Amino acid sequence: MPTDFTRALAIVAHPDDVEYGTAAAVATWVDQGREVSYLLATRGEAGIDGIPPQESAQVRESEQRASARVVGVSTVEFLNHRDGVIEYGPALRRDLTAAIRAHRPELVITINHHDTWGGTTWNTPDHRAVGRAALDAAADAGNRWIFSELGNEGLAPWDGVRWVAVAGSPWPTHAVDVTDGFERGVRSLLEHRSYIEGLTDTDPRTYCREVLDWITGSAAPRFGGRPAVAFELFAR
Ligand SMILES: [Zn+2]
DSSP: OOOOOSEEEEEESSTTTTTTTHHHHHHHHHHTTOEEEEEESOOOTTSOTTSOHHHHHHHHHHHHHHHHHHTTOOOEEEOOOOTTOOOOSHHHHHHHHHHHHHHOOSEEEEEOOSSBSSTTOBOOHHHHHHHHHHHHHHHHTTOTTTTTHHHHTTOOOOOOOOEEEEETOSSOOEEEEOTTTHHHHHHHHHTOHHHHHHHOSSOHHHHHHHHHHHHHHHHGGGTTTOOEEEEEEEEO
């Protein structure tokens, strides 16, 4: 992965999208003095079967903020798109463009925009929409004539995004050594306790460790055997 960046912005659909691997890399980047912020398109209110959306949104927002703190991230912003039915289109691109202009990152991280996670494991529509819009917004942010109203809101064009790194892609091209960030990655995922308790009967600690072992282990063979988080990197 490139290392010559000072600011990164992770743009994802739901609380926990960053924590399935990427957070371990974020911990490593923050250790190195880089500034990382999170932008979530929704509050994940449709994510827990046993908790109604209004209540779930509050729980998941606070769990997301706690999980960000574990890896040294203090800026966590939420858009008001609806969980499960995020629409790809100009409205979403505009929101992401505004965030990129406000944060001025050199690196944008997003979630798998492909149809599948590999093979025939179907991806969710929210991930596809947000991933694609993040890739598009990296360019939109630099063009003063696209969403020109943002200029009037004090958001000057930012053409400084040099890479978009897609997490969870079935076709990763780059990886980050997360030897040092691994344990914080596990704890960061563990902060999504309500979600995980709704998801599995496995003890949350065991679940989080197994998930992170699996994610970082699957990237390891192509990365000198080191625990790693892999990304598909789009350079601009
Ligand atoms: Zn998600």
